[in-house]
Amino acid sequence: MSKPKSVVIVGAGTGGIASAARLAKAGFRVTVVEKNDHTGGRCSLIRDDGHRFDQGPSLLLLPDLFREAFIDLDTTLEAEGVELVKCEPNYNVWFGDGECIELSTDVAKMKTTIERWEGKEGFERYLAWMQEAHVHYEASVVHVLRKNFSTIWAMARPSFLPYLPALHPFESIWNRAARYFRTERLRRAFTFGSMYMGMSPFDAPGTYSLLQYTELAEGIWYPKGGFHVVLDALVRVGERFGVEYRLSTPVAHVNVDGYSKRATGVTLASGEVLNADIVLVNADLVYAYNELLPSSPQASSLSQKPASCSSISFYWSMDKVIPELHTHNVFLADDYKDSFDDIFKRQLIPKEPSFYVNVPSRVDPTAAPTGKDSVVVLVPCGHLLEGGADRGLNPQNAQDWQAMVSKARNAVFDTVRVRTGADLQAHITNEIINTPASWKERFNLDKGAILGLSHSFFNVLSFRPGTKHSDIKSLYFVGASTHPGTGVPIVLAGSKITTGQILDDLGMVKPWSPGTHTRKMVSSLDKEGKVPLDLTRSIVVLLVLFLLALVLYTSR
Template sequence: MQTKRVTTLGKSPEIAVIGSGFSGLAASAVLAMHGSKVTVYEKNPEVGGRARTFAQDGFVFDMGPSWYWMPDVYDSFYQLFGNITADFYELKKLDPGFAVIFGAHEVMDIPAGFDDVCTLFESIEPGSAQKLRKFIAEGEFKYHVGMNDMVYKPGHSITEFFSFQLFKDAMKLQLFTSFSKHVRQYFKDPRLLALIEFPVLFLGAMPKDTPALYSLMNFSGLKQGTFYPMGGFGKVADSFRQIAENMGVNFKTSQNVEKLEIQKGTISHIHANGNSQQTDAVIGSADYHHIETALLEKNYRSYPESYWENRVFAPSCLLFYLGVDKKIEKLRHHNLFFDEDFEQHAVEIYKDKKWPANPLFYVCCPSKTDPSVAPEGCENLFVLMPIAIGLDDPEVIREQYYDALMDRLEKFAGEDIRSHLLYKKSYSTSNFVNDYNAYKGNAYGLANTLMQTAIFKPKLKSKKVSNLFYAGQLTVPGPGVPPSIISGRIAANELLKFLNR
């Protein structure tokens, strides 16, 4: 079943959406469903933003997202249009969900079943199974309150949270308790601490600077489970594009937006590739800082440059896409290499902002689950090392880290990999800048610190331009695919209110 477009407005407003990542795709589909005439402007040749894919030598590489958590967020979006997830792709629950590697002979496989996860914890730290159940129950409460009552709020004002029930619940969300301190009230073994804290490091901030609210991510990862969309994450982005096109959205790819023309505080035209198009409103789902500084004159910017300089950003990353001509027995689908010091790497990302001395890293091997992403008998590898934003990334540095990471990967695997490469491509900060206009090459947006949560994020509605709204990882709710989907929905709904005022 598919939802038909419905016109709730007197006429069909012309809406421009800048960027076709998940937030832009979600926003465009919702706006079109409600009767707007929507055009999406995408600077790259393909739709999908960071969730683009590319094919080479029989391999299909997901360029960005690889973790499918919070499946209910995807389900909820599809349901808006009368669809279910299975209409677009097969969703497979991974078992093990992922593996944490502490050394060549020390691997922690995270089972798909939560009872088995509790058994694993108990085997590592006696008494921790019961503590894990309590910890995850708290995370589940935060997840449901956050996802049902808080996360879909636009973050305009603190008054949005002025209901008695929400205020009462907010006390249990532990916004003012450090994630690091919270975790250490339950667990002591450094391996369990690393397992619990890894989502914060890879997507957030220093655990000590992150609110304990974000244990909701542990509920999703350890109890809901880790899933994989067969065919790769590109299938998910493609499903959003399909829905948008079904609603009548027009996609214009290879379109570089150069200027937003403003008359009396309102955008009148959008300029792309030398052409001008009239518009009634704009949703900027591309990089917030780029839209503000490159497309708007200074007097129309909501934030000065100093504002962005003082934000805490989630990591950028150094990526390698590798095609290997043999199977690698010891690898799982998701592999987290925590065989170096967690705290040191976190400090190098968030405090020192330098290339790390002994980094943690992550290897995704989707060909373990999905034969369609690699030729028969081959492996598709995605290697990711979190780094600080704004680092210079010349080829010599990329190669230095490639060899260092591969030394450790081959030591763990117990076999040679480098001499079996059929394909290799690197990607890092300068690529994020060139492809996505990402501020200082950021990969994930703003870190999840207390002063960058909810109302403290950059505002979804421009302070200076009446018909300009923002979506994506630099505004509410934050980094990651599910938050970006939600962001697009919020921005679309706020724009609809503006049009109907």
């Protein structure tokens, strides 16, 4: 019996955890090394005296991709003890003029909301926007999230090319929304979701309306116990297949044989060498190329690519329940466009920031002690600039992070008080903060960009860094900055692509299904039938048209 292939995975983020379980199921001997003392990367938890916070993602989107990952591993979310709670409404969106609108999966509620601001015709336009976003969503899942784009020619394959125009990659989300919504209010309400990709709605390709589509069509979900319970379940599944996790184990560099140009394993910071047939890197891609791999032109090129935004994130333990706030709250700046320009063009915190407030204890009481709330505030801001990045100052744009954190905190207090009446400042018992510098230090994120490389058109598909190194054999990548992109469900899909590529390269069978949707079939009632042709009505219609044409002809 031949010895099983070995793989070392660098990083225990979403991509590393999911890939470890998949490769172990396929028969590999898998070791995961992680610099931090916990798994999950940015999807880890923060705890404070009975309060629990999601450090990164606080809502679960595209639930089918999560279900698929577990089914591929011969289990289910439910079997692993993961309980998903539906958040309703999706969001409360607060505006500077005192108005607040709810976004919901409830079509009746959305009809009332849309018609209130855009009249009776507005709901028809909303449904048309949903139809377009539905195409963006379904086409992306089939032709992007399940396919690799390892060469430029992959974009020309017959199965994908006809769909490209329908994805509207050369128009912004803002311009697409403006075709359907007449008011500035609803254009803003249906475009702020581009921040999931770390991009401005005025720059993000129209394709990404799929994100708000999935919220409205499939709902927003929250894993009871915090987002990390999903990844913790994947860790347990992997361990059942034999995965070994080594936490608090930073990697010094990937070992590359100079003669064969093949990755042979990793050297740990301790000096220990772990040999392997395959190395899969789940660390931040720009960091990996510049710090873990031999110097190369690709490393310099990646460093020059546009990055996503960063965030100043506050985690507040409250001494009471804040009834004015719902589970998911979005506060939009009055000067909407300029606020994004401050982030993406000037790499600062906006003069008047838009921000997101999550109260996990509203949907999951275990997130806070009884009678109290846990509050997470995410204020998008620019990423660290080169030169003065490490010390938080840049002579050109004056990135004074201490001042910007103070500005962000005060802006949140003032905006929430004015728009909702809630006095947050008076009820905070403890504060924990993440800044671009701490994101960088804790998770090795290049420039502190929380969502990796940008997702502009020339940074996706075949233009995005590949899932396999172009020069070094046996070296693969998974994570936010590789294909297909950022976000937990997208990285889960990427894990399936990368591990499938490894198995294909080794001539091994993939022990999971391709992932196509299957209809439920119980009886003959579920068989697809042809649309019946009403012959009599068709003959009558044709006769009427003939007579009408005859009348018009004779009257000339």
